[in-house]
Amino acid sequence: MLAGKRVTLIIGGGIAAYKCLDLIRQLRRAGAEVIPVITRAGTEFVTPLSVAALAGTQVYQNLFDLKDEAEMGHIQLSRAADLLVVAPATADMMAKMAGGHADDLATTLLLATDKPVLIAPAMNLRMWTHAATQRNLAQLRADGVAVVGPNSGDMACGEYGPGRMAEPDEILAAIAARLGTGPLAGKRVLVTSGPTHEPIDPVRYIANRSSGAQGTALAAALRDLGAEVVFVTGPATVPPPDGVHLHRVETAGEMLLAVEAALPVDAAVFAAAVADWRVENDVAQKIKKNAHALPEIKLSENPDILKTVCAHAKRPRLVVGFAAETENVIAHATAKRQRKGCDWIVANDVSPATGIMGGANNTVHLISEAGHEDWPSLPKQEVARRLAARIAEALA
Incomplete structure (x- = not known):
């Protein structure tokens, strides 16, 4: 090359x-x-x-x-x-x-x-x-x-x-x-990463326990294979990689807008831990503690970014979702792939005992129409390199 x-x-x-x-x-x-x-x-x-x-x-x-x-x-x-x-x-x-x-x-x-x-x-x-x-x-x-x-x-x-x-x-x-000669040279790939923060009031929010480390490593690995990477990230605790088109967002709604604006792309990888719900009655001022009553928080469902892109008129050739599970990992992730309509799901067990969320290693299962592959516990950078190589093969 x-x-x-x-x-x-x-x-x-x-x-x-x-x-x-x-x-x-x-x-x-x-x-x-x-x-x-x-x-x-x-x-x-x-x-x-x-x-x-x-x-x-x-x-x-x-x-x-x-x-x-x-x-x-x-x-x-x-x-x-x-x-x-x-x-x-x-x-x-x-x-x-x-x-x-x-x-x-x-x-x-x-x-x-x-x-x-x-x-x-x-x-x-x-x-x-x-x-x-x-x-x-x-x-x-x-x-x-x-x-x-x-x-x-x-x-x-x-x-x-x-x-x-x-x-x-x-x-x-x-x-x-x-030098523009990698296996993904000329390809444009979208990666989402990190959590989203859904405001309750100006100082409180709903979020997931995601550092953004796996999505960041994946964006870097795809970049290193020559891809033009659009990186849409929520408020992660790890810095974004160099050499990517960076879009910072806070909420699921903002992430969806950034994702749709990035289309068309050759492949999209949704590694972000998007909050499933947002607060319907978020307020402009800090909610004060009341000794006589607890505040009432009404939730509504956030947009399903992965499902939206899978059904989009500009659907990428390859759409990869992530599934963070705490039980029945393969079964839940397989059902999620069918329900969302994506090509692959990268599933992992994020139970507290695994140390995966916020940790350096990850143990994933790659689920596709052909079945599932079980990968060993690896550093997140190595998981990213392996997945990036598979994406390059799929787009070749």
Whole structure:
């Protein structure tokens, strides 16, 4: 899928640099030509010889190498590829990029290039969450730098949390998406995510216990496969992904309007936990506690977004719903698929004991006309990647 593309891979100084050896292998298998650049710190983790052997070409290391300057100067090198990829992008490298430093070959190339840049951050979780790193990340995004990862997991230092570099297949997908060559390139996909908040009064509301993590991960996975993603999200507790068309909503009614405005799309995935009911008699002022009587709250049914889109004149080719159940998961979800008219249902058990709502993992069952598949417990990012791959197959 990357035939004829040239990728400059800048290998930074972190333990995750070893993953770049597999990334080079995957890039070449996908048809790309790899131009490897390694920092001085990067050579502490992988050798230039191993990188050169896998890339099939010389490795660039030094800014003031006269032979390289005579044959291909740093300006030419900065523009020789279709995309520059920094992996691992350490906290130091991100800081230098955000500040416009150019004190070695890698940073000089990044400052001199006129080509798109993708970074795969990797560092200790405290470094990743530090205010300085987050400021640098915001600046890089504002400068147009694309970001893949980091993931959460065990660290080489023994800690657990966000900061693990994305896996080579994730980086490969992000490269393909950035170059417009992924399996979903040219496809437009709608994803809904998060809860909805249905107001009771200005300070109280009805909602579901959804963080929006699964829908957000799915939008990112579809984006990484090259799709143009329209992301309609309620007030989730996780930040939205980069590189999507973001529409923030509060209520089910607002979500339906945003969804209909996004049509037509090739596929739609309804991962949002939409409140089934809204308050019919919501008021403009805060309801005061009354010692003699409880307030009367009248409920009415919210619009059924999934069913509406399934019956819509602009119905997508593929419509995927989600079913959060606490009992008889397969039976209830199968009935929901038939009742709504969607192609697939992604069902899971969200009983409190599972820890799925607000947790890092998910255990899902993919239900279609052909029956159901039981997936093992996986990180939500991996569930998203698997589902995105299945969507790509269905739309191929």
